[in-house]
Amino acid sequence: NAGVMQNPRHLVRRRGQEARLRCSPMKGHSHVYWYRQLPEEGLKFMVYLQKENIIDESGMPKERFSAEFPKEGPSILRIQQVVRGDSAAYFCASSPPGRRTGYYEQYFGPGTRLTVT
């Protein structure tokens, strides 16, 4: 059973370009979470999605950031017009379906390291 997959693993973008980060959850998992990790810090929650639904995007910056989890295909975290401060590691996690999702561990992907030059 493959784990959570993220690609690309490393992404370099110039200021003003767009960054697209992809996440394929573990097989059978229908909940996806995105986190951002700045250097020397812990992970910060960004957004929680289920298929075709954004459940909680309270951790997402209001501008330039968007996320989706379509019916088919991976979840996408999109950052428009990137700035240097967007440089970070972006982790995706998934968990199995269930009413009490807070009781399940989240399985993390290897992350995408975004560098904005």
Place this chain on the structure above:
Amino acid sequence: SQQGEEDPQALSIQEGENATMNCSYKTSINNLQWYRQNSGRGLVHLILIRSNEREKHSGRLRVTLDTSKKSSSLLITASRAADTASYFCATARDYKLSFGAGTTVTVRA
């Protein structure tokens, strides 16, 4: 503010010794989880302890949870060089995990 805060920030021990790190949090939780992160890599889930549990073991890991003090501890016994990593506690409230800044553990051979 961050929900989980680990203490100490860094820990250096000799191979074979035990390593203990602590985590404090502020609000009520469903469960608390510990993760390991090797340098530049993703997070590996180590152990989950539910709010109604007080202690849990997994191999060389022992986790305690004291909800009255809003604190948890992770003990790694008989440490190995491969245990060198950053360790994070994450408090879960509903679906949201809140991470601390982590404890960096270095195990010297």
